[in-house]
Every structure is written in C-alpha cells, then in structure tokens.
Amino acid sequence: MALRRQANPPEGGPEVHVRRLKKGEAVSVTIYSHAVWGFLCHWNGRFTEECNENPRECRGCQKGYPQKWKGYLFVMNEANRQPEFLELTPTSRDFIVNSFKPGEEMRGCRMTVTRGKGDKARLQIMFMPCLQTPQSCPKDLDPAPTLERLWSMVPGRLRPYRPGELEERGETA
C-alpha cells in the first residue's frame, strides 16, 4: 500500500487573492492601504520563496538565491468588487508613492494598472477620480500572513507562488 494518507484535506487557499498581473492584463482598483507594504523574498529559479527575517533561518539566504523586493497594496478589485492584494514592482511602487504629497492619503484613490505585452513588460499606472473618502474605506490589511502561506517552504504547507514563472524571470519594472 503506497497511498499517502492524510485525515484532513489541505488548507484552503489564501482568503485574500494575491494578484500578479500577467502580460497584457489590466485591473482597476480602489486603494484601501495607507501605504505600500514591502517584502523581500527569494527567487529560487522556479518560484518565489520567503526571506526569513533571521538570515540564519532563511533557506534562500543560506543558498544564495537572488533577493527580490515585492510591494503590495490592499485594494478592492472594481471588476468583481472583491478585496485583494495587488503586487507591485519596485518601479511601480516608486511611481505610486511619488504621485502623492507627503502625508496625503492614498486610501480611496482609484487606479488602473496595466502590464504591457513585451518581454520585460512594465506596469503602467493611471489614476482615476476617487469615489470614496479615506474614512469610508474598509480597514487596511497586512498581506504578511497570506504571503507567508504562499511563499512558505514548510512541508505540507508548501504553496509556492508561481503564476507566470517565465514572466517573472524577465521582470524589470
């Protein structure tokens, strides 16, 4: 008998969807975050792994996997009215941050984010008129618990984040 038994079904996916735009994809969102949440992670050549804040406990740091930075905004996707985390590149993060004056609230602002079709497609961002005030937006949400599950290397919890692996290799924006 070689069947692998497990009494409980695997954990469900993350409650909040994490969106990484594919080539040619666009999404219109309302921002719920106060600021861009940023995380370091590792690219192991096949998919994204977590970077542990303790380098001695970090598999990626130990193995010398390249470190990457990913930014996230908690947003409402206007197409399906569902909350989600929108992944940003360092360049698109800078563009968004520089679009606001210091202290200016980004909650309630709306934007359309488009990924170009080229090999090294950048994210294009176009702001749209706000429909919500910062006060009327739901609370911001920290993406860390969701990302931890996506990037975790703990056996049985492995849920590597790998939509568009090849695109990630060509990512520059």
Ligand SMILES: [Zn+2]
């Ligand atoms: Zn690391």
